[in-house]
Amino acid sequence: MKKIMTLGTETDDExxxxxxxxxxxxxxxxxxxxxxxxxRFALHMSGSVTAAEDITQEVFLALIRDECGFDPERGxxxxxxxxxxxxxxxxxxxxxxxxxxxxxxGESSAWPELAVxxxxxxxxxxxxxxxxxxxxxxxxxxxxxxxxxxxxxxxVDYAAAASILGCPIGTVRSxxxxxxxxxxxxxxxxxxxxxxxxxxKPLRCLT
Amino acid sequence: xxxxxxxxxxxxxxxxxxxxxxxxxxxxxxLRECIACAALWERQRSLTAGLRTAASEWSYLQxxxxxxxxxxxxxxxxxxxxxxxxxxxxxxxxxxxAAWAAAAAALVLLAMFLMSxxxxxxxxxxxxxxxxxxxxxxxxxxxxxxxxxxxDDDFIPLPNAAGIAPNEDVNLxxxxxxxxxxxxxxxxxxxxxxxxxxxxxxxxxxxxLARAVRFLDE
Numbered sequence: 052m053k054k055i056m057t058l059g060t061e062t063d064d065e066x067x068x069x070x071x072x073x074x075x076x077x078x079x080x081x082x083x084x085x086x087x088x089x090x091r092f093a094l095h096m097s098g099s100v101t102a103a104e105d106i107t108q109e110v111f112l113a114l115i116r117d118e119c120g121f122d123p124e125r126g127x128x129x130x131x132x133x134x135x136x137x138x139x140x141x142x143x144x145x146x147x148x149x150x151x152x153x154x155x156x157g158e159s160s161a162w163p164e165l166a167v168x169x170x171x172x173x174x175x176x177x178x179x180x181x182x183x184x185x186x187x188x189x190x191x192x193x194x195x196x197x198x199x200x201x202x203x204x205x206x207v208d209y210a211a212a213a214s215i216l217g218c219p220i221g222t223v224r225s226x227x228x229x230x231x232x233x234x235x236x237x238x239x240x241x242x243x244x245x246x247x248x249x250x251x252k253p254l255r256c257l258t
Numbered sequence: 259x260x261x262x263x264x265x266x267x268x269x270x271x272x273x274x275x276x277x278x279x280x281x282x283x284x285x286x287x288x289l290r291e292c293i294a295c296a297a298l299w300e301r302q303r304s305l306t307a308g309l310r311t312a313a314s315e316w317s318y319l320q321x322x323x324x325x326x327x328x329x330x331x332x333x334x335x336x337x338x339x340x341x342x343x344x345x346x347x348x349x350x351x352x353x354x355x356a357a358w359a360a361a362a363a364a365l366v367l368l369a370m371f372l373m374s375x376x377x378x379x380x381x382x383x384x385x386x387x388x389x390x391x392x393x394x395x396x397x398x399x400x401x402x403x404x405x406x407x408x409x410d411d412d413f414i415p416l417p418n419a420a421g422i423a424p425n426e427d428v429n430l431x432x433x434x435x436x437x438x439x440x441x442x443x444x445x446x447x448x449x450x451x452x453x454x455x456x457x458x459x460x461x462x463x464x465x466x467l468a469r470a471v472r473f474l475d476e
Contacts, residue, residue, distance in 0.1 A: 070333075073337035075330065075333055075334065075337065078329075078330070078333050079330060082326060082329060086320060086321050086325070087317075087319065087321070089321075090319065090320050090321040091316060091320075103321070104321055107321040107325055108321070108325050108328060111325075111329050115329065115333050115336050116336070180308065181311070181312045181315055184308055184309060184312045185312065203309040203310070203313070204309055204310075204313040206310075206313075221274060224273070224274065224275070225273070225274070228273050228302075231302045231306070232298075232302075235301055235302075235305055238305075
């Protein structure tokens with residue numbers, strides 16, 4: 052227990068060094084520290100629980116194999132892991148698995164059951180709002196979706212996002228600006244057309 | 259006309275250097291002068307606040323525990339291969355080791371299996387791609403044919419290992435082992451080839467214990 056707490060205060064780079072020398076607790080600590088963000092990124096980007104699980108597994112397998120040669124001088128471990136996850140997501144999307152209408156009802160099990168509020172109406176409004184946001188993010192074109200997921204959902208700073216996406220920081224800013232405008236537009240449309248939205252199923256955009 | 263041009267430039271400049279919403283910083287100069295940007299800025303701030311709320315609702319989402327179990331097994335295999343020399347054992351201890359390992363965690367059995375070559379192995383780090391791990395469902399020919407409980411007649415049950423239960427979520431780990439490891443499972447291996455590496459796939463049960471093995475290049 053004491054050892055785990057000690058490991059929990061170590062930096063990613065320190066844990067990685069220990070992991071590379073065969074220290075299993077270091078690997079487990081590193082995994083537990085970083086896996087959730089990678090999983091959520093993959094889930095938001097792919098829209099698939101199965102793909103998110105596979106991608107998370109592949110990201111950390113690559114770390115175990117030390118295939119991509121992480122260099123602390125060139126960025127953070129977190130950014131490196133997001134970078135691998137992004138490549139795997141792109142590969143998944145390019146394989147065309149999601150080139151079909153996304154069945155929102157079928158995929159809803161991928162998303163959290165929100166805590167029940169005392170006020171059912173308030174709770175419903177809250178749930179609807181969160182769900183509307185999720186749909187709007189899912190329907191964004193890929194290059195806008197990834198900046199929103201990284202910067203707004205996972206709170207990665209612009210410089211780190213630029214490194215993960217392999218683009219200038221200005222591009223992150225402009226994509227984020229455009230992405231938010233698209234999101235506001237989608238949410239506005241949804242609010243206006245909600246009564247006729249019974250079988251609404253957004254198409255996954257692959258651009 | 260001139261004023262409008264300057265105004266547009268200022269707006270463009272503002273969004274080109276867009277500060278990170280929700281973070282502190284003095285960027286109120288342009289927003290005080292430009293109603294349109296101020297309105298858009300406020301809408302984006304509200305949207306970002308909504309996204310952060312949604313993110314906190316989703317914050318408990320994480321990979322299932324089975325991913326950690328698979329990765330830990332893979333890590334043990336990898337670490338075992340990388341440190342093979344330090345824990346190499348002579349052949350005559352293979353039997354007791356295998357019996358113990360069947361009850362031990364995850365790939366300890368596999369590690370002992372790997373390390374029990376007749377001749378000491380040179381220390382080596384496994385090459386990229388030496389270990390592969392996949393859910394059984396991802397392996398096309400696995401678990402769909404034959405009478406073997408492992409779904410493929412090539413798999414050989416390990417001594418003292420439990421069987422695979424129906425619908426059990428099994429995993430497959432690909433490793434490289436000394437060819438001499440095949441002898442204990444009934445394969446004929448010449449002395450001169452005993453130290454050569456051979457690729458093998460090991461079936462792990464849902465509990466992470468090794469159940470069966472098959473050699474890919476006999």
